[in-house]
Amino acid sequence: MVEEMPEGVLEMMGAADGLTTPAGYLNSQLYSNVFPIVLLIFGISAAAWSIAGSEREGTLESLLANPVHRWRVALERLTGIALLLAVLTFVATALLAALRSPFELDDLGIGALTAAGVATFLLALLFTGITYAIGAATGSKGWAIAGGAGLATATYVLFGLSSLVDFFENVRWASPWYWLLQPSPLADGWTFQAIGAPLLVVVPVAAIGTALFTRRDLT
């Protein structure tokens, strides 16, 4: 049945390699769905709180009356969120590695799982960083969540439709989900687009957000 499914549907499920290989199965069931989405929910909500949320709460201003730089507070909070994301990723990857045998996925090496874990972490970090940057630049938790979660959803849909609609296929290079899933680090290891591309985007975005935060009025 699986073989009869249109290629586009398979790709949309993140299973371009086919659902019958271990890598394809995990891609469709885990790496294109549950795993990054859990990380995203955590990262986006924490990032929205880090500046904009605590600012609205009123606690940020109390803290910034102390002799501490705004950029230091901001970057320390972003770093904290990144570390927690990394811990979540590590736990999930370790569980997966430990459960390989019972689920008969022994073909997957630790190296491939690690590469896929790091790539998923970076995808989550990318949208977390965008959320953080919008919140830092505007002080609006609403805009921060809308921006981070909205972009994550839009690029997910874009990638999903790219195998069905020519227009989206031409722009799918812009989707971080494309970077993560095609080719997948699970099958192909440490690819530049899965590892380097998210970092190339998130670092300047976070830097710009932080710079704007140090200059603007607190709300």
Added chain:
Amino acid sequence: MNDAPPIHVDGLTKRFGALTAVDDLHLAVVPGEVYGLLGPNGAGKTTTIRALMGFIGPSAGSVSLLGGHARELRIRQRVGYVGGDVLLDRGLRVDNLLSWYASLRDGVSRARIDELCEHLELDTSRKIGQLSTGNRQKVAIVQAFMHDPDVLILDEPTAGLDPLLQRSVLRMVRERREAGTSILYSSHTLPEVEQIADRVGILRNGILVQEDTIENLRDIARQRLELRFSGDVPGQVLDEVEGVSSVEVDGHTAHVVVDGSVAALVDRLAGQGVERIVSHDDDLEDIFFEYYQDGDSADGARDDGHRATETEPVDGPSSEEAAS
């Protein structure tokens, strides 16, 4: 640079969109002085203070603390701040928050923190989220005083405190004044500022309408008193008393409005069987009615602060009960 007053607001203007929250404000506080910034809610007190603390930037003009700007860490190192609506991380225990804040500063000793907490009877083992408003206010006060700052910026610091603790806080403020600290103390009630301030500035709609010593302001401040007599109010006893601008008698009770000192009134009342005197002078609009009587038509009335005191408000907020 060292000649600048420790707290200096020089032509500060702050606009939020179409709203001008503070308009060309000038004020300075010298070492060892408590400056009371008085005004009703929305007059621009908090905006001025947030600009001084560097939380917001001026639309025009400038602010400085200790010859520098609050954005510099070396300046904030020497500044203590209590914000208007105090919000500290609710999930933290009091001692954790205080140690955290102390760690951001140099040379705050644990002993000093304990001393302050003891002085204010603050239980440091509880979570901030579990504290009452008053106890949360105490945490804010401890963190503002713990490093013996050279400048104190206090935005309604005794809000939510009972009278006994208010006095403790005022005593702490006086101690800092003795030590030469410059203190900006905002409030929306005169009685509070009266107890502590050397000079007072009155803000209205973002404009400093009056700045004077507390002695001079007392001369023009209006007081609303309720006199409870043992029997019916004796006829004519309240007629033509110096300073009394309106009297309304209701059985055993007389409602009196006095401009300036009540000395003449109290002299007249001696031996007249007054059992109780209640003061209703919490309302700033009422006390400085001359500055606020045109509150609803503020745009055209920016200079009315210098109007003669004889003017009896006809449509002002203070006139409802006054029968002259």
